[in-house]
Amino acid sequence: DLGGQFPPGFKFGAGTSSYQVEGAWNVSDKGVNILDKFVHDHPTSIKDLSNGDVACDSYHNWERDVEMAAELGLDYYRFSLSWSRILPTGFPNKISKDGVKYYNKLINGLQAKGIEAMVTIYHWDLPLPLQELGGWTNPLIADWFEDYARVVYTQFGDRVKLWLTVNEPISFCDGSYNTGVGAPGVLSPDVGAYICNKHVLLAHAKAWRLYDKEFRPKFNGRVSLANNLLWIEPYSEEYTDLAELALQNSAGRYSHPIFSEAGGWPPGVEEVIAKVCLEKGYPRSTFPSFSKEEIELVKGTYDYYGMNHYTSRLIREAHPDEKLLPWPYGDAPDLKAKMTVSDKWPATVVPWFYVNPKGIRKQLAWLKQQYGDLEIMITENGFPTYHGLNDTARIDYYKKNLKQILLSINKDGVNVTHYTAWSLMDNFEWADGYTTKFGLYEVDFNDPKRTRTPRESAIYYASVIKNRSLDIPSNTTKPK
Numbered sequence: 458d459l460g461g462q463f464p465p466g467f468k469f470g471a472g473t474s475s476y477q478v479e480g481a482w483n484v485s486d487k488g489v490n491i492l493d494k495f496v497h498d499h500p501t502s503i504k505d506l507s508n509g510d511v512a513c514d515s516y517h518n519w520e521r522d523v524e525m526a527a528e529l530g531l532d533y534y535r536f537s538l539s540w541s542r543i544l545p546t547g548f549p550n551k552i553s554k555d556g557v558k559y560y561n562k563l564i565n566g567l568q569a570k571g572i573e574a575m576v577t578i579y580h581w582d583l584p585l586p587l588q589e590l591g592g593w594t595n596p597l598i599a600d601w602f603e604d605y606a607r608v609v610y611t612q613f614g615d616r617v618k619l620w621l622t623v624n625e626p627i628s629f630c631d632g633s634y635n636t637g638v639g640a641p642g643v644l645s646p647d648v649g650a651y652i653c654n655k656h657v658l659l660a661h662a663k664a665w666r667l668y669d670k671e672f673r674p675k676f677n678g679r680v681s682l683a684n685n686l687l688w689i690e691p692y693s694e695e696y697t698d699l700a701e702l703a704l705q706n707s708a709g710r711y712s713h714p715i716f717s718e719a720g721g722w723p724p725g726v727e728e729v730i731a732k733v734c735l736e737k738g739y740p741r742s743t744f745p746s747f748s749k750e751e752i753e754l755v756k757g758t759y760d761y762y763g764m765n766h767y768t769s770r771l772i773r774e775a776h777p778d779e780k781l782l783p784w785p786y787g788d789a790p791d792l793k794a795k796m797t798v799s800d801k802w803p804a805t806v807v808p809w810f811y812v813n814p815k816g817i818r819k820q821l822a823w824l825k826q827q828y829g830d831l832e833i834m835i836t837e838n839g840f841p842t843y844h845g846l847n848d849t850a851r852i853d854y855y856k857k858n859l860k861q862i863l864l865s866i867n868k869d870g871v872n873v874t875h876y877t878a879w880s881l882m883d884n885f886e887w888a889d890g891y892t893t894k895f896g897l898y899e900v901d902f903n904d905p906k907r908t909r910t911p912r913e914s915a916i917y918y919a920s921v922i923k924n925r926s927l928d929i930p931s932n933t934t935k936p937k
């Protein structure tokens with residue numbers, strides 16, 4: 458049983474993000490962003506001492522990127538906009554003509570091949586001048602983000618109909634404003650993460666409401682955000698409540714305020730975190746509440762659910778001798794100390810990633826049970842390898858995950874409408890640099906031209922797209 462057909466109208470895409478692929482970090486009047494600064498100031502934070510200065514050089518190779526999207530037969534290509542490429546100061550006092558031109562070429566190039574653009578407005582590359590004003594810890598960022606969103610809706614909204622305001626706020630809030638491992642490298646355990654969490658929700662909400670009011674009437678597009686959902690299961694029945702709390706403290710903190718009927722922080726979490734803050738001597742303001750107005754502002758600001766999903770964890774009371782595998786986010790109730798993995802889940806080349814395909818189906822069911830019958834777009838799903846074109850493990854991952862998604866659609870009645878493979882091509886994988894590869898296309902980073910070559914998985918994915926099912930002829934040929 459391969460799960461059946463994908464429903465008519467189901468769409469397939471592949472994704473990238475600006476900092477990870479564009480390069481051209483200082484061309485023209487582009488401003489400096491937090492990633493540019495972080496990788497230059499802290500080269501040893503990146504495994505291979507590399508950076509994204511050139512990356513895949515998609516700034517110059519965009520035509521090849523469009524060609525690859527067409528070779529795969531993608532319905533849409535997900536990419537992100539570099540805030541400081543468009544607004545060099547971070548503010549709309551100056552709009553870069555070259556920045557706008559670059560994205561126009563890309564969007565028009567896709568359109569010419571009948572490929573839609575799914576555009577992420579923010580994928581972690583905050584303009585440095587805004588970070589110097591506090592970045593995501595300054596409440597005014599909600600307005601700065603809205604101003605930036607206005608610029609990009611105005612410039613690209615006639616052709617872009619699928620928008621994501623922010624990518625994985627849990628990663629850049631609970632990650633980067635907590636442990637300091639990612640840009641901007643703020644070390645502020647317990648505090649920074651929650652402040653960022655609240656502000657990013659307000660920023661998303663303002664950008665969504667702006668679209669709804671001023672741009673939807675003429676452009677009729679759809680806006681959401683991409684949340685990173687780590688599926689968390691109880692190790693055994695006695696940990697069911699703990700698993701639910703962990704889900705609320707990760708997925709819930711970035712979903713409940715937007716997608717639930719009640720709005721605000723998810724049930725149980727506020728009490729637990731407030732208690733922990735208090736115990737550690739922090740004032741209550743470090744886990745900011747929402748006012749009634751803010752709850753209303755944020756609630757309902759979506760047109761669909763954007764879900765990134767890669768992997769799963771088990772949760773139980775920590776065993777003193779055990780090497781536990783934390784998810785680096787969602788710190789406060791010390792839940793991370795209780796995360797572990799199943800011995801049945803195969804490991805991959807990155808330490809945070811174990812393969813549990815059933816997790817994606819359970820995660821989808823959980824979303825439906827929590828927030829009702831939403832339209833869900835899978836905005837990222839993919840598998841890491843080292844280099845090489847013969848990537849059977851990646852094919853296996855895609856096949857198994859797509860099968861679980863089909864079961865979720867056809868058996869559980871979950872309304873999944875889009876699937877985005879991460880990634881179209883190998884790219885700068887944050888702290889892993891270029892050592893970890895997520896690409897359907899391999900990129901030769903020693904070649905100044907950054908030549909891209911399809912992997913076996915690209916051929917596989919192209920045939921899934923063509924057949925609209927996992928039941929594909931065995932002798933599929935290479936994309937041209």
Ligand code: FCB
Nearest residue numbers: 474624625685879886895
């Ligand atoms: C996600 C990020 C994306 C990519 C994948 C592997 O968390 O959104 O940029 O790095 O992981």
